[in-house]
Amino acid sequence: MSTQGKWEWLSDATSLLPPCDGAVSYYSQFGRTAGFTSAAGRRFRGILDEHLDLFRWPEGTKADRVLSVKGEGGQLYHWILPSFFQLLKDLVQEGREFAVVFRTFGSDLPRVLSAVSRALNEGAHPLFPDLPDLKLKVNMTPGEIRCSKRGTVLSRAEERVSTRDGDRGLYQYLSSVRSLGGFQDHFKWWASNDFSIRGGKPLWVDPFDQHVQHIFIDDNIRQNDEDTIVHPKVPSHLLHQIFLDPGGAETRTASTSELYDITLVQTDLLQAISQPSYFTQRVHICLENYERNLQQGAG
Template sequence: MELLPADQDTESAEAVSSQRISKIPTALNRKQSKLIVHFDLNNTLQLFDTVTRQGPRSALSSFLTTVTWGQINQEGKWEWMSLEPSLNPPCDGAVSYYSQFGKLLDFTDTADGSLFKKIFTDHLQQMEWTDPHNDLLSVTGEDGKEYHRILPAFFELIDCLLSQNREFAIVFRTFGADLSRALKTTEVTLSGQHPQYQHLQMKHLPLTMVPGKIRCNKKDVVLTLGSERISIKSDPKALYHYFSSLEGIVGFQDHFDWWARNSFSSHGGKPFWIDPSETGIQHIFIDDNIRLNDAESIICAQMFVDGGSETRIVPTAELEDVCLVRTDLLKAIHDRNYFIKCVEQCEENYNNYTALL
């Protein structure tokens, strides 16, 4: 599928107005698979973290510690291996600043982090809310300035999918307690109250305002939403079928305590199912805490084998940019087409992946 013009590259995206990008074309995907896109909130769709109580400045600063790379040299001093932030190490032996020193909320104000100050300042500025104050659409930062509550790139994805008449669902998946506010922000935007997305009020998209919960134990995973209660105990595919049947936007709070009890590994992470035998649907999970090292990752990815109810745990590396996307927060801020490109890449890679199974 081609959601973007073939000749629209990164340089053209950089030249786009901070208010609106050029209109997304309406060429339809030939395959027309239904998309279920699971989204984390903190540091994926929001430049703040309610769990750790980080505002926009702190959240961006701490994120930079996870994408900047160096090592301790023979003199026992920190030495940068690259001055270009990246999700993965630029070379053998490089470790993230975070893994060495932890997430510093004032990283770019330190001697080590000062080299990334311009990147920090430029991206923070791109997130500034320049329209009249709105508690649902903007958030006040530590510096007193207003910032977008939800990244514009998210609404660009919704706009694109609606314009292309795609069948899809968006599922918020967070450990935090910010679901209600995120759903309300989305509701306000879809009602035409967002100054930059007033045209979205002309497009109907179902929105479930009541947040649900997902709870896990050794024998079961249970989803509740209002009066609904769905368990995989008697039907291993029950939650997969539930998510696959969704339309529009809905949100669930995942089970943080279960993740913590499993040493913050993928084994206790947010449950996520895929079924390659079902060719008319694709599930994608986008989260900033996805890691190639499953001992540190946040998604418990499970694949149904041969279309049956038996599952196998899938290593994160096997599904990277196929069904699992680690959020590059800098790109998501800088390029309003970022999530569109993520979905486009996953669709292409998923077709290739399933063809080899």
């Protein structure tokens, strides 16, 4: 806003971070606006159209019931970013042992698991027909993470882990996952905490762990916790808990900036659409920064 109280654009470039100190996003002031790029944000219409074209389902290939989705005008689009499947291929080719845990406040988890399974097991993705060669398994049973003032409970089928037995038990459970799967996080808890970081998706991090690195990727991660606090409607934020000593159970809440590009990745959706290796690059940055932190800790 200008000193006269009028909205002024400070930059025509897209960015995850404000162009200068004191800048605020249009969304934070006015919320989600239908037809944004046809009205106030018309200067960004070209960027939208360009990336929608890049996100189209490959021409000449049949629509897939779970991997493609119809948009405006009946145009077909990818339902899952192709750069995600590229990440899986790259990690396998690099010989890395990894697991993928989807986390969502919504009800879309069963479809996500079905889509990923269809691509990995049936080779149904036209851009990645060789995904079954990766031999990756998908746990099709959706799990739940439920929070309260008494603690956090993670459950899936017969599995159940609670922070009432200590935070490290849940951390060790997530560290032991060896497949692709997912959990629905607790939307009502998030809402009861005014949609703030206090009710966000819990993530436990052990910076002393020499064997397992947790990386949380989400387009609603924000580097500035103050910005997060004053704009509580931003969805899917995290509650970061760091173990203070090796093997210990005591935790403290960490700021996003402490873990940014180490265990937290704020997705740049435009780059994730336009750059097939986007997620692979971001994971490599986290791996390098994590290793550097380990070496500094050892020193």
